[in-house]
Amino acid sequence: MEVTRDNIYTNDANFFLDDCKESGIESDMIFTDPPYGVSNKKNKTITRPYWTDIEMHYGEWDVFDDKKELLAFTFNWIDKAHLILKDGGFFASFFDSDHINFISAYLKSKYKYKVKNLIAWCKTDPTPQYHGKKLQNGWEMIGIWQKPSSFDDKGKPFYEDLFRKDHHQHPDWIHTAIISGKERASATIYPDRYKYKVSKSLRRISVNPSEKGLKNINENIWNGKKEKKPIRHPNQKPMKVCELVIRYFSKMDDLIVDPFCGSGSIPLSCKDNYRDFIANDIDKLWTYIAKYRMKVFTSTRKLYSFI
Ligand SMILES: C[S@@+](CC[C@H](N)C(=O)[O-])C[C@H]1O[C@@H](n2cnc3c(N)ncnc32)[C@H](O)[C@@H]1O
DSSP states (O other): OOOOTTEEEESOHHHHHHHHHHTTOOEEEEEEOOOOSOOOSSSOEEEOTTSOEEEOOOOGGGOOSSHHHHHHHHHHHHHHHHHHEEEEEEEEEEEOTTTHHHHHHHHHHHHOOEEEEEEEEEESSOOOOSSOSSOOOOEEEEEEEEOOOSSOOTTOOOSSOOOBTTTTBOOSEEEEOOSOGGGOOEEEEOTTTOOOEEOSTTTTTOOOTTSTTOEEHHHHHHTTOOSOEEEEOTTOOOHHHHHHHHHHHOOTTOEEEESSOTTTHHHHHHHHTTOEEEEEESOHHHHHHHHHHHHHHHHHOOOOOOO
């Protein structure tokens, strides 16, 4: 399929990246937020002290049998993303702290990438640790790696000057809350009108709703309930965090590719900062929300809206 700028596609990331390659896409930056196996299948939700539930099981797409399966999946899409990234371009990805070093080692040893930075998103309202057996985890990481190039970029400044006078530095952290309030995107789905399908076994291979063996997602999301219900992406990332990475490591009019866009925070941050994007997610429900957010933004330049 022909892939073009400023569009959001629904496909398996591997097929999407193959399509990008075949369409001659050369991206200035890869910036994404892929599955990294942090779902908790046993404790599906935990309740905060003021009785709001926190989703701990994000979906079958985030469940891996073991580390080997997670890394095989990750290295596979990284190999394909590498092929469409320009020399000297930045490769940025959210990832969990237990495994981010495996990406650094892979990119360094196989493709000679430079580890540029690890940026910390420090949450001002982190999820509580009820059992007290581990420390409360209040931050997430974004790895930044740079593809080698023939030109010498030693000492190259960050693209946009976000110099903090109070620190005399470009900080590698950002403080902001978990997504909430007006920025939180949601869709109201009517189960009788909207049949939605996803497959566990095919989740990393293809998404062709006409194939046999696909399960009805209503079972997972709705638990058999028949009434309408608002649905929110369990991992929507704050635009403020995405924007920091985009402004440090890309220029205006650059092309940024996000193969796992979810509800579209990265492509939306690209547009808000005058970058082009090509985005994709395997799940039609999330690309529906991402496209809707993008439509509202391009027609009104309003970033926050409810669906
Ligand atoms: C961590 S979420 C991205 C959230 C996004 N940054 C946002 O702000 O909404 C990862 C996304 O990857 C998608 N995904 C999982 N497996 C995939 C695959 N094989 N190909 C493409 N997308 C996939 C999931 O549907 C999910 O929306």
